[in-house]
Amino acid sequence: MVDRNKKRVITLEEYIIQAQNKFPGATGDLSQLLRDIGLAAKIISREVNKAGITNILGEDGSKNIHGESVKKLDLFADEQMISALNRAEITCMVISEENDGIVELDNAGGKYIVYLDPLDGSSNIDVNVSIGSIFSIYMREKPGSNQLSADEALQPGLKQVAAGYVLYGSSTLLTYTTGMGVSVFTLDPSIGEFILSEDDVKIPDKGTIYSVNEGSYHSWDKGLKQYIKYCQVEDKETSRPYKARYIGSMVADVHRTLKTGGIFIYPNSSQYPNGKLRLMYECNPLSLIIEQAGGLAIDGKGRILEIEPEAIHQRTPIFIGSQENVLKVKEFLDKYS
Numbered sequence: 373m374v375d376r377n378k379k380r381v382i383t384l385e386e387y388i389i390q391a392q393n394k395f396p397g398a399t400g401d402l403s404q405l406l407r408d409i410g411l412a413a414k415i416i417s418r419e420v421n422k423a424g425i426t427n428i429l430g431e432d433g434s435k436n437i438h439g440e441s442v443k444k445l446d447l448f449a450d451e452q453m454i455s456a457l458n459r460a461e462i463t464c465m466v467i468s469e470e471n472d473g474i475v476e477l478d479n480a481g482g483k484y485i486v487y488l489d490p491l492d493g494s495s496n497i498d499v500n501v502s503i504g505s506i507f508s509i510y511m512r513e514k515p516g517s518n519q520l521s522a523d524e525a526l527q528p529g530l531k532q533v534a535a536g537y538v539l540y541g542s543s544t545l546l547t548y549t550t551g552m553g554v555s556v557f558t559l560d561p562s563i564g565e566f567i568l569s570e571d572d573v574k575i576p577d578k579g580t581i582y583s584v585n586e587g588s589y590h591s592w593d594k595g596l597k598q599y600i601k602y603c604q605v606e607d608k609e610t611s612r613p614y615k616a617r618y619i620g621s622m623v624a625d626v627h628r629t630l631k632t633g634g635i636f637i638y639p640n641s642s643q644y645p646n647g648k649l650r651l652m653y654e655c656n657p658l659s660l661i662i663e664q665a666g667g668l669a670i671d672g673k674g675r676i677l678e679i680e681p682e683a684i685h686q687r688t689p690i691f692i693g694s695q696e697n698v699l700k701v702k703e704f705l706d707k708y709s
């Protein structure tokens with residue numbers, strides 16, 4: 373007998389089509405774009421899982437545009453994402469961490485601009501620790517024009533039409549938002565499909581985990597040093613001391629923060645005066661996800677999503693997570709600024 377109470381499995385493809393059907397005038401282009409990213413994510417996930425055996429771990433010898441050594445998997449992920457986006461001819465350009473300038477796709481008149489960090493947390497590749505891909509999608513402001521420039525891609529995070537990440541962890545997850553809540557899909561490798569595992573995810577208002585590279589403590593501003601001390605002080609009423617967790621892959625650290633609450637920080641410091649992480653393809657997309665889940669993301673002063681970008685690869689400090697934790701760190705930053 374069929375158990376009618378059993379939850380029906382919904383694939384990423386079905387979910388995207390159902391969402392599109394709620395908007396009768398929708399062209400389906402954004403849905404196509406998200407499906408293409410889903411396909412690239414499956415291919416990258418397969419390669420990440422077998423990387424040790426096929427010998428594509430390790431550096432390929434070249435340096436990326438920021439002078440950091442490039443791992444072979446980074447290049448593979450970059451190629452897969454870009455070629456998936458090129459297929460449907462609705463994206464005109466891609467800006468990726470692995471490429472200095474804009475990457476013009478075949479359809480220069482396409483209406484979407486996509487930012488990518490194809491494989492984030494690359495220092496974790498060789499040691500079999502979670503890594504991720506991040507994407508951020510904008511509409512062109514001058515659709516149809518075949519003249520492409522980086523200036524057109526400089527839009528604040530609030531204008532993202534969709535954003536998400538893929539986490540290659542103990543299982544592969546794809547999390548995305550189109551500005552109407554956050555949905556999480558888990559890859560079932562036996563059928564090769566992303567399956568809806570959580571819809572309308574909400575981050576707890578407050579959490580008891582802080583996540584920051586404490587090895588850089590000496591180079592932080594006083595406000596942050598004081599906040600971390602606050603996290604470590606014993607106080608039963610506020611469940612302190614908090615736990616420290618730091619993976620060193622932003623996608624994994626932010627995903628944990630989304631699920632358990634708390635805060636992830638990559639601050640400005642004497643070593644990185646503007647922070648280390650990239651505004652357009654690391655901080656904006658993850659900030660949209662966290663805000664859509666009810667959390668907050670700031671650069672120490674204001675909302676990350678409101679920053680008017682000046683350069684496609686610009687960096688920003690970031691304090692992201694549960695409302696209460698982010699407001700608390702801001703109190704400390706303001707007090708000592």
Ligand code: AHM
Pocket residue numbers: 440469489491492493494495585620621622623625638648
């Ligand atoms: P990457 O894009 O070169 O991998 O660098 C970004 C990563 C983030 O995933 C992570 O949060 C951060 O760098 C870790 O940096 P650090 O080793 O300085 O703590």
Ligand code: MG
Pocket residue numbers: 469489491492493654
């Ligand atoms: Mg990165």
